[in-house]
Amino acid sequence: MNGTLNGKVALVTGASSGIGEAIALALAEQGAKVVAGARRTERLAALAGRACGEVVPVALDVTGRRSAEAAVAAAVERFGGLDVLVNNAGLMLAGPIEGADVTEWTRMIDTNLLGSLHMIHAALPRLLERRGAVVQISSTSGRIASAASGVYSATKFGITAFAEALRQEVTERGVRVVVVEPGFVTTELTDHITDPAMREAARQIASAIRPLRPDDVAAAVLYALTQPVHVAVNEILVRPTDQS
Ligand code: NDP
Numbered sequence: 001m002n003g004t005l006n007g008k009v010a011l012v013t014g015a016s017s018g019i020g021e022a023i024a025l026a027l028a029e030q031g032a033k034v035v036a037g038a039r040r041t042e043r044l045a046a047l048a049g050r051a052c053g054e055v056v057p058v059a060l061d062v063t064g065r066r067s068a069e070a071a072v073a074a075a076v077e078r079f080g081g082l083d084v085l086v087n088n089a090g091l092m093l094a095g096p097i098e099g100a101d102v103t104e105w106t107r108m109i110d111t112n113l114l115g116s117l118h119m120i121h122a123a124l125p126r127l128l129e130r131r132g133a134v135v136q137i138s139s140t141s142g143r144i145a146s147a148a149s150g151v152y153s154a155t156k157f158g159i160t161a162f163a164e165a166l167r168q169e170v171t172e173r174g175v176r177v178v179v180v181e182p183g184f185v186t187t188e189l190t191d192h193i194t195d196p197a198m199r200e201a202a203r204q205i206a207s208a209i210r211p212l213r214p215d216d217v218a219a220a221v222l223y224a225l226t227q228p229v230h231v232a233v234n235e236i237l238v239r240p241t242d243q244s
Contacts, residue, residue: 004226006031009079011071013062013119014089016043018187019137022214023086023221028053030222035075037062038089062089062115065122072122082126084225087116087159088137092152094202095195104194105151112155117162124170131174131229135221136163138181140239148198156181167234176232178224183239185212209242 010027014020015036021043028034028051036044037060044057056078060071075082090112093104120134127134141149142156160179167177190202205211217238224233 003031004222008032008083008225009035009075009081010084010086011035011037011075011082011119011123012086012088013037013060013071013115014137015047016040018189019182019185019214019217020086020088021047022218023088023135024055025051026215026218026222027084027086027225028055030226032084033079035071035078037071060089062119063110065118068115068118069122072119072126076126081130082123083130083132084135085119085123085127085132086135086137086221087119088135089115090137090155090189091192092141092149092189094148094152094190094193094198096148097150100151101194108151108155112152113158113162116159120162120166124175127175128170128173133176133178133225134163134166135178135180135224136160137217138163138179140181140183140237140243142179142181143237148201167232171232174229176224176234178221178233179235180217180220180224181235181237182212182217182220183243184209185214185217187214209240211243212238212240 010032012024015024016038024034024036034055037058041059048055058071058074061067138159139156141153142160145153163179193199220236220238
């Protein structure tokens with residue numbers, strides 16, 4: 001174990017698959033005590049079992065404020081405080097605006113945007129105590145909107161806006177705020193798209209380029225979190241080389 005995060009406590013949301021799972025494993029490998037949150041707790045238990053380091057599963061639904069508070073409380077109770085919140089839980093239900101199933105809009109806003117906000121609200125007092133860090137997993141869709149990703153983009157633009165406001169409020173008290181904006185990553189994200197044409201389009205993109213792997217995003221997060229305390233890496237845009 002390299003141990004660059006020895007003594008740190010991290011809470012990672014959406015750690016049951018994809019990018020969140022890779023981040024949880026990478027932080028644990030660097031010596032952090034990791035609390036891994038998601039709804040599929042059986043997957044979290046499996047993750048904890050194969051982690052190189054300490055990973056504790058916690059049932060978490062970020063759309064519920066009480067659940068967010070309980071996850072933060074669980075981290076503090078188990079490890080005595082919180083240094084890092086990685087807000088990663090999210091979903092992308094791509095599709096055109098015209099004729100959309102608006103319940104999908106609500107799910108994306110509740111999870112990607114409001115969920116992140118709930119987590120920050122619950123965690124911030126603890127992060128201020130330890131001069132910690134917030135990592136927001138946004139997206140290239142948080143910088144550039146495109147057809148068929150209007151609401152997903154809106155949530156990711158929203159995350160970035162909120163993160164900048166938060167940064168201005170807390171940076172002088174030592175809390176660092178990092179926004180990570182990945183391009184196309186091979187995960188389960190696109191499996192949840194309900195529109196068959198959109199799912200097929202995502203499949204075609206994935207087969208036409210060399211997408212990022214979850215580990216590539218975890219490496220970006222690790223980079224930001226392991227800088228000296230006077231260095232705030234506020235934004236990382238990381239795309240597949242092949243992605244135009
Ligand atoms: P996955 O579908 O593999 O992972 C999504 C994670 O979010 C799962 O662990 C899921 O866990 C969790 N999650 C979803 N809803 C909730 C909820 N209500 N409460 C708690 N956890 C929840 O996709 P990715 O790993 O790709 O996505 C992770 C993040 O990365 C997302 O925010 C996504 O927008 C972002 N991203 C992904 C890109 C990509 O190309 N894959 C590109 C740019 C950004 P569970 O269902 O067990 O609760």
